[in-house]
Amino acid sequence: MGQLTPDMILVLIMIALAIFLFIVEWVRVDVVAILMMVALPLLHLVTPKEAFVGLSSNAVVSIIAVIIIGAGLDKTGMINKLVKPVLMVAGTSTSRIIVAISVTVAFISSFMQNIGAAALFLPAIQRISKMQKIPLSRLLMPVGFSAILGGTITLVGCSPLILLNDLLLPFNLKPFGLFDVTPIGLALMASGIACFILLGRFILPQGECQGTEDNEAFCTIDGLAANEEEVNSHYELTTSDDFMDYRDPVHVDDLRRRYLVNVLALTEPPDFKTLSPAPETEIRAGVDLVVCGRKQDVERMALAEEMVLKETIDCYSSEFDTSTSGTVEAVVSPRSQFAGLTLAEIRIQDRFRVTPLEIHRQEETYRAEIDSIALQTGDVIRFYGTWKRLESLHREGGLLFSMPSDLEDMRPEKALWAGGWLVLSLVMIMGFDIQLSVALMTGALGMVITRVISIDEAYQSVDWRTIFLLAGLIPLGIATQKTGTAEWIAGSILCIIGDVSPIVLLTVIGILSTMFTLVISNVGATVLLVPLVVNMAIAAGTDPRMAALVVGLATSNSFMLPTHQVNALYMGPGRYRTVDFIKAGSLVSVVFLVVMIAMISLIYGI
Amino acid sequence: MSIVTISRGSSSMGKAVAEKVAATLGYQVLSRDLLLNASDKFHVSQQSLLQALHDAPGLKDRYKNTKQIYIAYVRATLLEMVAGDNVVYHGLAGHLLLKGLDHVLKIRIIGNLENRVMRKMREDGIARHEAQSLILADDAQRKKWTRQIYGVDPADNTLYDMVICIDKLSVDDAAQFICGAANSTAFQSTEACLRKARDLSLACNVKAALVTEFPEVGITCEYGNMLLYATEKIAHNGKFKKILDSLKQDTPGIFNLEVHAGVPVPLDAV
Numbered sequence: 001m002g003q004l005t006p007d008m009i010l011v012l013i014m015i016a017l018a019i020f021l022f023i024v025e026w027v028r029v030d031v032v033a034i035l036m037m038v039a040l041p042l043l044h045l046v047t048p049k050e051a052f053v054g055l056s057s058n059a060v061v062s063i064i065a066v067i068i069i070g071a072g073l074d075k076t077g078m079i080n081k082l083v084k085p086v087l088m089v090a091g092t093s094t095s096r097i098i099v100a101i102s103v104t105v106a107f108i109s110s111f112m113q114n115i116g117a118a119a120l121f122l123p124a125i126q127r128i129s130k131m132q133k134i135p136l137s138r139l140l141m142p143v144g145f146s147a148i149l150g151g152t153i154t155l156v157g158c159s160p161l162i163l164l165n166d167l168l169l170p171f172n173l174k175p176f177g178l179f180d181v182t183p184i185g186l187a188l189m190a191s192g193i194a195c196f197i198l199l200g201r202f203i204l205p206q207g208e209c210q211g212t213e214d215n216e217a218f219c220t221i222d223g224l225a226a227n228e229e230e231v232n233s234h235y236e237l238t239t240s241d242d243f244m245d246y247r248d249p250v251h252v253d254d255l256r257r258r259y260l261v262n263v264l265a266l267t268e269p270p271d272f273k274t275l276s277p278a279p280e281t282e283i284r285a286g287v288d289l290v291v292c293g294r295k296q297d298v299e300r301m302a303l304a305e306e307m308v309l310k311e312t313i314d315c316y317s318s319e320f321d322t323s324t325s326g327t328v329e330a331v332v333s334p335r336s337q338f339a340g341l342t343l344a345e346i347r348i349q350d351r352f353r354v355t356p357l358e359i360h361r362q363e364e365t366y367r368a369e370i371d372s373i374a375l376q377t378g379d380v381i382r383f384y385g386t387w388k389r390l391e392s393l394h395r396e397g398g399l400l401f402s403m404p405s406d407l408e409d410m411r412p413e414k415a416l417w418a419g420g421w422l423v424l425s426l427v428m429i430m431g432f433d434i435q436l437s438v439a440l441m442t443g444a445l446g447m448v449i450t451r452v453i454s455i456d457e458a459y460q461s462v463d464w465r466t467i468f469l470l471a472g473l474i475p476l477g478i479a480t481q482k483t484g485t486a487e488w489i490a491g492s493i494l495c496i497i498g499d500v501s502p503i504v505l506l507t508v509i510g511i512l513s514t515m516f517t518l519v520i521s522n523v524g525a526t527v528l529l530v531p532l533v534v535n536m537a538i539a540a541g542t543d544p545r546m547a548a549l550v551v552g553l554a555t556s557n558s559f560m561l562p563t564h565q566v567n568a569l570y571m572g573p574g575r576y577r578t579v580d581f582i583k584a585g586s587l588v589s590v591v592f593l594v595v596m597i598a599m600i601s602l603i604y605g606i
Numbered sequence: 607m608s609i610v611t612i613s614r615g616s617s618s619m620g621k622a623v624a625e626k627v628a629a630t631l632g633y634q635v636l637s638r639d640l641l642l643n644a645s646d647k648f649h650v651s652q653q654s655l656l657q658a659l660h661d662a663p664g665l666k667d668r669y670k671n672t673k674q675i676y677i678a679y680v681r682a683t684l685l686e687m688v689a690g691d692n693v694v695y696h697g698l699a700g701h702l703l704l705k706g707l708d709h710v711l712k713i714r715i716i717g718n719l720e721n722r723v724m725r726k727m728r729e730d731g732i733a734r735h736e737a738q739s740l741i742l743a744d745d746a747q748r749k750k751w752t753r754q755i756y757g758v759d760p761a762d763n764t765l766y767d768m769v770i771c772i773d774k775l776s777v778d779d780a781a782q783f784i785c786g787a788a789n790s791t792a793f794q795s796t797e798a799c800l801r802k803a804r805d806l807s808l809a810c811n812v813k814a815a816l817v818t819e820f821p822e823v824g825i826t827c828e829y830g831n832m833l834l835y836a837t838e839k840i841a842h843n844g845k846f847k848k849i850l851d852s853l854k855q856d857t858p859g860i861f862n863l864e865v866h867a868g869v870p871v872p873l874d875a876v
């Protein structure tokens with residue numbers, strides 16, 4: 001083991017600082033990464049060029065391209081179309097539901113961001129939970145874990161795996177192919193789901209069934225849809241000519257408060273048709289209005305306010321055409337700027353002119369005074385509005401639109417193009433051995449050229465936090481390697497554990513990676529650990545590629561704490577406590593490590 | 607068509623005035639029958655209810671919330687009894703128990719101590735010093751009660767629509783003033799007032815059903831849409847949910863019932 005140099009001590013201090021800031025979260029993780037990007041060249045630990053090399057790295061470009069491809073697929077509504085058939089296949093048995101949704105989510109997650117796949121199914125799972133009277137806590141965790149495990153199925157499934165080949169470059173090691181990890185990822189996913197199917201009753205919180213009267217009507221998927229339709233049906237009414245003569249002024253907000261009926265459209269004198277009128281808008285005599293709510297509430301309102309309930313949408317038929325306006329569900333994402341704020345504080349109606357209809361949280365549906373409810377991660381908000389306005393709300397970020405196929409600029413006609421560009425990218429990677437970033441960027445560019453997604457939409461879809469997190473930590477990896485710090489740490493660890501067999505070494509690396517990923521981001525853990533374990537493997541005479549692969553995979557082994565974004569998203573709706581994650585996550589993590597080492601050993605003959 | 611509450615100190619001729627007003631307007635008089643009804647409905651002794659309405663909360667009450675529980679029972683009963691309108695109530699704290707209703711005419715009758723003492727001596731056949739100390743003790747207790755339960759001073763005139771000093775006026779004169787006010791437009795019950803009374807009655811009934819186990823839950827009701835404000839812990843409590851389920855099924859007039867956790871309780875919540 002060599003001597004510690006001042007540069008190595010400085011690198012160790014920077015690593016300790018990064019880990020400390022990741023844990024305490026005084027600043028956001030991407031800001032920590034940028035801090036590293038700036039501090040390392042200032043300390044002469046890397047050259048300025050090396051400090052920013054991450055921004056042009058294969059990994060960063062690949063991630064940008066994967067995000068754009070995912071957004072393109074999303075725009076065509078292809079992914080959403082999977083939801084309904086999957087729910088039909090799932091049937092009524094808890095196990096089948098878990099398997100069907102988990103496999104689908106894992107599959108989607110293998111090509112797009114895990115969090116997107118997890119958010120997509122959240123509203124559907126909530127409905128199934130109500131319909132089948134299965135506690136939400138028994139469904140969400142298996143699906144969430146599958147979304148994370150799905151990221152290990154392909155080399156573009158999660159950031160650590162995308163990053164892996166770049167981190168191998170300085171060691172002149174052969175890069176991994178797109179599907180090299182697939183058998184391992186599939187085995188990991190299958191074992192994860194099996195854990196819940198076989199041992200779910202012991203490791204999952206049992207929760208309570210929400211068997212209310214309303215839910216009892218939900219006996220089939222069609223029944224559920226019918227009931228939801230009834231709750232959110234549109235009705236057109238006309239106020240009487242003497243509506244304002246003998247009563248206090250009635251405003252849009254009054255109708256919502258009194259009858260839980262939302263006014264979606266209102267004629268204002270002389271004959272302006274307003275969609276999603278403001279809450280303070282006064283309802284005049286002899287005007288038409290379209291409302292959304294339960295039939296009995298609308299009838300109650302019509303009777304009490306002496307309005308005439310029409311049989312069909314008459315005056316507003318064009319405005320309520322599905323090509324103009326509609327209803328969407330949006331999930332409050334982790335790290336959303338809206339979390340902790342009420343709809344009134346966000347001024348959703350003022351700013352976006354959309355009408356919030358209801359909020360779903362855990363098994364509850366809130367329809368009254370929803371403006372004063374502080375939003376939480378995982379809340380599902382149902383909005384009505386024109387597609388244009390909903391799209392502008394979507395662009396604001398912070399909300400994951402789970403049914404964007406309803407949005408105006410959904411391009412289902414581009415589905416073939418989108419699928420074609422994805423396949424082309426895959427063929428380029430597999431058939432022609434073209435570099436991952438180039439192949440994926442070709443697919444992303446193709447999507448832009450064929451107008452599956454506009455270039456502005458492509459830019460907006462990129463999560464810059466992830467990009468800077470990645471790009472900012474790459475120089476830390478370079479400094480660790482360049483100064484010999486990685487070699488020194490590797491040597492120290494090997495001194496402690498002594499001569500061990502490759503399997504034991506890989507297991508130790510797997511455990512180390514799992515521990516790191518629980519407290520710092522998976523990208524951070526990968527960047528720090530790969531140079532280290534490659535050195536360790538070289539020193540111990542083990543295949544260094546496998547050591548790096550273990551890190552790439554095991555940094556997805558983030559189940560024991562709700563620190564992973566997907567776990568954070570599902571924690572609120574599932575009403576999980578940290579102890580629930582420790583209980584179920586510990587088992588899944590152990591199984592993950594065993595299966596991963598077994599599969600690597602089986603496939604690569606370690 | 608309205609509700610009249612008459613608040614008075616002991617021996618202030620309040621009862622006589624109330625009866626005269628009721629007779630003139632053709633209204634029903636409510637007083638002690640409130641406690642009787644509440645006692646029947648909630649299976650609590652009349653004595654306990656009377657103490658809850660009269661005596662300021664002691665240490666034991668604060669610990670066990672007994673006062674809050676009994677007041678919730680009395681309020682729920684009173685709101686049911688006044689739902690039919692045309693009522694004169696001259697019991698304890700009527701103006702506070704019916705807070706939130708617009709068509710309630712709130713009267714306070716006052717008189718100087720000397721006259722009240724004389725009246726008390728005549729009514730109860732007791733000595734002067736005994737009558738005086740009883741009246742003063744009673745006044746002090748009511749003041750303390752109102753301050754501790756509602757945080758207001760009963761002598762604050764802004765709590766009432768009309769304060770009548772009975773010293774120079776006869777019962778008939780006082781009744782005439784009150785009847786005149788009761789017949790004014792401001793205190794006529796409208797459809798909106800009656801709806802508000804029904805909503806408040808529903809909210810108070812739900813409060814009464816929950817107050818023993820969950821006294822901190824705040825409740826509002828508008829047009830039959832019930833909103834309960836509770837902590838996250840209470841909102842997910844099995845017993846709480848069970849009570850709400852049975853209330854939803856058994857209470858006519860509730861169209862929707864939601865529990866909002868972690869939301870500040872509005873000032874008008876019961």
